[in-house]
Each structure stands twice: as structure tokens, then as C-alpha cells.
Amino acid sequence: MSLRLKLLLLGLGTLFLPWAGFEYAREMEAALRDGEQQSLQAIAQTIAASLQGRSDLLYRMGGDPGLIPPGPNDLQAIPLLAAPFLDGYPDEWPRNSPFRRVYSDGPHRLTLLAGVHEHLAYLLIQVRDPHVVWDAPGADVLDPAGFGDRIWVAFTDAAGAQHEYLVATAEPGPVHARRIETEDLGRQVAIDEPRISGGWQPMSGGYCVELRIPMSMLGARLGVLVDEREHRGGNPVSFGNLDHESLAPMGRLLIPAPQLTSYLAQFVQPGLRLTVLGTDQAILSQVDALSVATVSGAERGLLPQLYRRLLERPQDVKVVAAQAPIAGADRKQTLGFVQIVETAERSLTLRDKALTQLLDFTLITSALAVMLMFAFAAWLSWRLARLRRASESALTREGLVTTFPDTEAHDELGDVARSFSMLLGRLNEYTGYLRTLAGKLAHEIRTPLTIVRSSLDNLESESVPPAARTYLNRAREGSERLNAILVAMGAATRVEEAIQGAERSRFDLRALMDSAVGAYRTGFPQRQFIAELPDEPVLLHGAPDLIVQMLDKLVDNAVDFSADQATLTLRLAADATQAIIEVDNPGPALAGEGHQHLFESLWQSRSGSDSRPHFGLGLYIVRLIAEFHGGSAEACTLPEGGGARFRVILSRLS
């Protein structure tokens, strides 16, 4: 992984900042919501306190229903959103309302539900009756023989006087209530009450009646009783919440006070929903401004929406609610509850705003940081690369020629560059010393060797006993070998001198190689030589003597590293710009890492030993001569393995 990539990854670490910011914003939001909750609670308690003991504000015909908790006979009127159509079908009524009252007798059952809309009260009376009996059509209402199933509705008025009404019909359709009054002489008459009207419809297994009663007629109590008959004019079975004998209502009709809503309205604000509940959790009044929310989602920017989508958790609460009990006048009873619900939109919006800013800032900061880091890393790696290139190319054969970059820098890289520069300088001095060492050594050894050899020469002329002659010969052999070593050691220096004094001429490289290969065949009879030469002459501007010497070294090398009877291949190829000489020999492959050092002075990679001295100068000489000809030398293992190929490239552009 490159330095650039590493620093880039580090830079990406700054992206934790937005995350941390988001967590902070969430905390902040929780705190905010907590505060909101508390203020809501305070509002709820204030409203509850203002309603303390005001049962008249809670319920119509206030009495004090709070003192007597709603019993099974009390009927809680529910607020109706629209006036139901009085057709006898229960479609407009809420199904399964908890405020239904159910009275049963055997298989019969009466389900009662009261509702309020504006100044009218409504009753939904559903009767399960497997055997519906209609009134006799056209018969007198008061004639017991024509009595079918009948419904009694009784209530008290504002003054507390009791009124009873009879609802009966001979056919489905509109109905109205009738009052039975006793005239003088005890005669009973049925008087129509047009203010109480409704609809009657049979249902499967019973019938359903809707009734409307103006609120002005109603007092605190109301009840319904069903007289169910098995056959027309039979004895009725009664069930409902009226006293069977006196028809007095056993329960109250609880209707929210109409002024409660306007009372609550003064407290309401956009985004709030105020609800007053009875003790039985019946909604007495509700002022709903929840949907008058502050900012709708569409108005938020694209980015904040994205943030919210990314970061919102499903368990986030969208509303804040508070509830406070309304105490009775004696502070012991509970009249009901004030419930306030506020959308969390406000705190969410606040959170979003903070979050958006935070994220924007941190994202910009992160992006800047990443870019800066990337640029810095690029700059660093550029410097490192420059340093690497410099260190690779600084030490040439001629010595330290390139000036080292970055040595002026005051940072660690500058230190590295300086120490590199110093190290390379020392290395250069050392290799320079090594390079001249062979020559110096050869020179220094030559004098004592001359002493030895001239002494041996003189000894030849003395009378030496035959026994000593052996040792004399050995001493001579040894000194000859020493001399050969000296010659080999000085070879590179002499080639360098030869190169300096070399004269270039135009010659045919092909003919030269042809002739040289002929010489090698004679010179190395234990090897086979194959010359692969082009058909055309290859004219080269250079020093043929040096080229021959180079070939000699290459062939020497190839012979040394191949077995007897091995076949060595000398190849020449040329194009307009360069001539390529290759010498292939079977034998051991090149050691992996030493390829580029092979052509350096004093590089020795042979493992075996023979009698000839080797100083790793042969291939160095090859390189010197190749470079003199504007070319280069390289080595590789043969494609088939098992052998080496040395290639010299000579420039034909003089």
C-alpha cells in the first residue's frame, strides 16, 4: 500500500467527526425533547388547575358526574363528526365504540350508543331479537292487541321532570316518538312528539333504530327500554336501563359541555393537540392543531432530508405527550384528565438544522483535510521517489555525478537525503579505492615478484643440486602464477587506457565476428561454436580491437561456465540504430539477484575454482567497451533454463 493511499485512509478517518456530531445532535434532541415534555407537562397542569372543580365546564348539565364515577347505566355521548342520516342504518356510527352500553335478556340484547353533534343528541339503538314483531298496521297505538316490539326512551329535562316517549312502527322507515298523556277522566292519548324523530330498519337477527333528540329537551338522565314480544299483543320481556315499572332512567346521559372546546381553544398553539378526557377516558373535548405543523418535509433541503433518512431511527418518537389529572372541587376526586400532545417536529426541525450545519461544516472540513493530506502525501511520495531515483542513479561508474536532491530540506527527509548523500559519498570513495586497488596492488607486488623471479633466474646459472632443482621449478611455477595474477589484476586499467586512446574506424562487425569465431574454434577445441550472423555486412563505427577484446571476454566467460563439448552460440543482429551481439552458453543458470552486478568491477559470482585467476573484471571490461560504443551489456538466464545469455547492444549511430 503506497504512502499516498495510507494517508488518504487516515484522512477518511475525519469522517468520524460527522458521526460524532450526529450522536451529539441526537443527545441534544433528547434533552430538547425532555425540556419540551416538561413544559408540556406544566401547560397540562396549568390547564388542569384552571379546570379544577369546574365539572360544569366539562359536562353539560354539569351536576357533578365526577363525584359519582360513570356506572353501567350511564351513557357517555360521543362527539360525532357529522350529523348521522336518520335512516336506521348504523353506517355513520363508530363500530365497537367503548362507550356502547349493552343490556341483554336471554337471547335478546340491546346495544345503546349516544352521540352529540352541535345541539342535537343522537341515539343508536340496536336490538338483537330473533323474532321481530311489528305493531299492527293501522291499529291504535294504545290498543294492547296491536302491540309489537316497542322502545321506550325516557329522560329528565333541565328542571329534573321526567318524560317518557314511545317509539313503535308497523313498517321499516322513518319513525317519531310519541308521548302518552292521561287526560281528564283517565283517558290516555298518544301525542306525537315531532322533535324526536328517527329511522327504523330491520337487520339480520334484529333491528336498528336511530333517534334524534334536541339537546334543549334533555336533562341529566336518559334511558332506553325495549319491550320485546313473542307475538303481537303478547306479554313483553323488557330490558334496558329504565326502571321497568316507573320508566325512570337509571343512568345519566353524559354530554361534554359545549363551552369546553372554546375554553380549551384559548390554550392551543400550532402543533398542539389539547384533549380533555373523562374519568372513563371518554374524550370530552379535543382541540387539534397538530397538523398545523411548522415546516413540512418538502420544504427541507435535499441534503437535510438525506441526512435524516440516513440517520433517523425507526424508534424515534414523533410526538411528545403530557397528561395531568383534573381534580374535583374537594381535591380528592378526579374529574378527568387534560392531555396535551405536541408533534416532535419542532425539536426534530431544530435537530435537523443543527445537524445540517454540523454535517456541512464537518464534511467540508473532512474533504479539505483529506485533500490536504492527499496533496501532502503526494508531495511526500514525490520527494521519496525523487530520493529513490537519485540514490539509484547517484553512484555511477564514474563516481557520484548527480547532486542529491532535498539535502537542503529541514525535515526528516532532508536528514535522510543528507545521510544518503554522505553514505554514497563514502561508498564512492570506497569503491574508487577498490577500483584502483587492483592496479595499485599489482604495482606494489610487481617489485617483490621481480626480486623473486630475477633471483630464480640467477639461480639457474648456479650449480644447483638436482634435488633442489625440483623446488626451484616449483618456485618458478609459483612466481609465474603470481605474475599471471598481476596481469589479470591490471587488465581493467589497461582496457580503460586503451579506451582512452582508442581510435574509431568504420569496420564490418559481421566479418570481424566471423573471423573471431574461426579463432575461437582453434583456441577452444573442446567447445563447439555456432555463429548466427546476418547475411549483410554490419558496418559499425568503433574500435575493432576493443570489440574483439570484448568478444574474447564473453567467450572466455562462456567457456568457463560450460562443460566440455558444449555448444556456444554467437549471434549478431542489427537494425538501423543498433547492433546486438549475444553469446549463449549452456550451463548453470544465473544466480537470481546478481544480474545487474555482473558487469560491475570486481564482481565475482563463480562458485567453482580453477587455476586461472579471476577478479570479476572480464564482464566489467565488456561493459566498458559496450559503453564506449554507446551501448550497454546485460545478462539473462536462457529461456529454456540451464544456461546464460550475455547480450551486448552497440549503437550504430556514431
Added chain:
Amino acid sequence: MLPYGLPCAPRLQYASVMKLIAIIEDEPAIRDNYAAAFTREGYAVRTYGNRHQAMTACAARLPDLAVIDISLEDEPEGGFELCRALRSMSAELPIIFLTARDSELDAVSGLRLGADDFLTKDLSIPHLIARVNALFRRIEALRRPQTTGQIVQRGSLLVDGERMQIQWEGEVVLLSLTEFWIVHALAKHPGHVRNRQQLMDAANVVLDDNTITSHVKRIRRKFQQLDPKFDAIQTVYGMGYRWVE
């Protein structure tokens, strides 16, 4: 330059006595070894360790031949100075450089100062004596009228084996002893390739390839100074050289 071709004054006073060889060499062991060998050959030998001693002695009596090392005690180039001084005293005194220094530059400078030969110390004593003898023979031959006994003519080339002299188109080519022997070996069998070993044997030297090459190069240059079109010495790459007529 040593004027081999010029007639010179006879030095009859030394002809009858032993030839005097001066060895100027700062290494006592080598000096004494050479001295012993020359003495054995019947030469009179004087040895000197530095330039000052040598100059004083030579001014008193000029030797018949001088063998000089280039670096003498504290003078790295002392031999060159001495050579120049001796050559100014006598134009025909044979001077041989015998040195541990084998650089091309030293050889060129030595020969340019008028030395008859430039040898490295890896030369064996028999080889050295052969050269010294040859140089004396040449001086003798130069003093005698020219005979035709050892003269070989190859086209424009004339090789006088006795005087060790080469003429090209009638003009004397000034060659050192080694160079003469190389040309002699090549010209003896024109058209035949002489490899480097054969040339070394002929020249009584042990040299490496580069030195042979530079010798041949110097020979060619000397011929080309007389005749720019000279190309009688041909390189047979990888093998050696041959003389073509």
C-alpha cells in the same frame, strides 16, 4: 630520437675492453640480481640507487648501456629525468627502461625521450640479456659498413636483421627493439597470421594482449608518418596480425 641511421663517431677506446652497463634502480635486491646476471654475461656493471649518484658517475664516465627504473627513491619520475640527461650527453647510448610501471603513457613518454626499449619488470633475466646483447650487436653493426647478409626486401620494406633497422620506401623507420622484432616476425612470412604469442616470443617479451595491440598500433603510426597510405599490417580479428605485400 635515436639516430640509428646516422654515422657516428667510433668509440674504439672501449671496443676492446669490457662493456660497461649502468643499472639505476632503487630496489637493492633487483639491482644486485641484474648486476649479477650481467656480470655473469661478461659485462662490467655499475649500480646506482638514485639519480644523483648516477648522474655524477655518468658525467665522469659514460656507460655503454643504461638500464633505468622510472621511479627512483623519492623521485617518481626520476628515471625520465635521467634518460633525458643521458641522451643529451650521448645520442647513441642505448637506454633501456625497466620498470614496474606498465602504463601505456609511461611507455610512450619513455620511448619519446629516446629510450631504445621500454620493458616491464616481469621480463625474465634471459630475455633482458638477449635484448642487451642485441642492442650491443646493433651498435657494432652500425659501426661496420653495411653488409647484405641479413637484409630482407619485401616490396617497399627492407629489413636489416643485423643492424636491426627497418626501411620503408628507402627511409629508415625509427622503431624500438621490441617493435623491430615484431615487424621482423611479421615480415619474415608475409601473408601468414602471427598470433600474439608468436609475436611475444619473437620480441623476447611477455606482454598481455593490450600491450601487443598498442605496440602494433605504434608501429603502424610510425610507418604512416612516412607513408600515410601504409596498411601492410593487417589485423586478423581474434587471431593476430599478418603482413600483406
